[in-house]
Amino acid sequence: MLNAYKKGNMLWDEYEDKYLNLLGQRNVERHVLPDLLDHGCLLCSEHEPHLCHRRLVVEYLNEHSNLNLKVKHLY
Numbered sequence: 001m002l003n004a005y006k007k008g009n010m011l012w013d014e015y016e017d018k019y020l021n022l023l024g025q026r027n028v029e030r031h032v033l034p035d036l037l038d039h040g041c042l043l044c045s046e047h048e049p050h051l052c053h054r055r056l057v058v059e060y061l062n063e064h065s066n067l068n069l070k071v072k073h074l075y
Contacts, residue, residue: 001015016056
């Protein structure tokens with residue numbers, strides 16, 4: 001999926017929709033325990049923060065769990 005997006009074979013909106021659906025299908029929120037992310041970070045190399053799939057993970061987890069994760073984009 002990410003390769004298709006990076007190669008220009010998929011628009012971001014389609015990628016975002018498919019990625020969020022995949023997170024839901026896999027019930028990611030059941031597998032990510034708060035201790036796993038304590039003092040941790042998810043790194044990304046995207047140039048634009050709105051095109052970051054790790055941001056999508058944080059937003060998904062905040063919506064579907066009791067986690068209160070923050071996104072900090074480094075410029």
